[in-house]
Amino acid sequence: MxxxxxxxxxxxxxxxxxxxxxxxxxxxxxxxxxxxxxxxxxxxxxxxxxxxxxxxxxxxxxxxxxxxQKWNLETYTEDDAKQLGDYKIPWILFRDGYENGRRLYDKFNGRTCHQCRQKTLGLRTQCSRCKGSTGMLCGDCLYIRYGENIIEANENGKSWICPVCRGICNCSKCRNKKGLPPIPCIYSKALRNGYKSVAHYLIKTHIVSISGEGETTKKV
Ligand SMILES: [Zn+2]
Ligand SMILES: [Zn+2]
Ligand SMILES: [Zn+2]
Known part of the structure; x- marks a missing residue:
């Protein structure tokens, strides 16, 4: 970045x-x-x-x-765009880790999602690189924020790498470290504009390519 x-x-x-x-x-x-x-x-x-x-x-x-507050400018490169994931089968939102429409919070058996920071039951990803809590995301966050299906990510268990390790995490903590303002969930806006997730929208609409002598131009 x-x-x-x-x-x-x-x-x-x-x-x-x-x-x-x-x-x-x-x-x-x-x-x-x-x-x-x-x-x-x-x-x-x-x-x-x-x-x-x-x-x-x-x-x-x-x-x-x-x-x-002075923020850094939100810019990404083509390499960042290459870090974006995909899904084969759409993930159904608000079902895994839910009962009767309510999230299942569990202090003991729940695992905290890196993105939404909620300690709930349900599937979590595991990063093959950092192997820790940083790489644990719930299915809904993975789909909404990164356009990936957790079942497919877990099937690729040995090779799946979390958004933090890929350098594209858009959680408020990671954005803060990069000097970027926290971003509210703009999922519906992303979908409306033809992007499959928040990350796809953020990265693809802020790609800067480096031309000639260090000049930067923004692609539209
Ligand atoms: Zn989450
Ligand atoms: Zn990781
Ligand atoms: Zn993060």
Whole structure:
């Protein structure tokens, strides 16, 4: 993945494109830390605010920290696109690890999915490279986020490599490490635009090819 620091305008544009967030010319994207009343833990909120509104917020609550967030530019290469997976048979969503339409949470027998961070029952992938919890994804996340069928991934047990090891994980933690904003689930948007998963949409719409003397051009 290629990245470079960019200003807020470009980041907002990228974020808005990816997340389908409405933006206004006089607004900028801020990461706002609002301390919970009884907890010291600060919860970051991603908010679109005008500079005026931001100043007001600082005045109202002295403990609210407002920080302008500079994200890295979301760009991928053809090599990243090669890391995208596929499925032969579609996976049926919201069935595995569910009972009567509810997810089966289990503190003891559940295994945490790297993507949705839920400790539930149901199938999990296993990465042949990292072999750990990083490579454990639930079937729904694997399908929605990466366009792969968990049964097929597990059949290829010895060769399947997780999205983190492939460098294309789009979970909030991995994106944060790359300096990218968290991405809400844009699965329906991806489908509407003809992409089979969030990863396919994100990568294929942000491919940058390197031409000549280090110049970058964005493919549409
Ligand atoms: Zn999951
Ligand atoms: Zn892995
Ligand atoms: Zn991740």
């Amino acid at each position: 290629r990245m470079g620091k960019v200003g807020y305008a470009q980041c907002v544009e990228e974020y808005v494109t990816a997340a389908n967030v409405e933006t206004r010319k006089d607004c900028r994207l801020f990461l706002v830390y609002i301390p919970r009343s009884k907890s010291v833990r600060k919860v970051p909120h991603l908010l679109m605010l005008s500079t005026k509104k931001m100043k007001e917020m600082e005045k109202i609550d002295g403990s609210t920290i407002v920080k302008e």
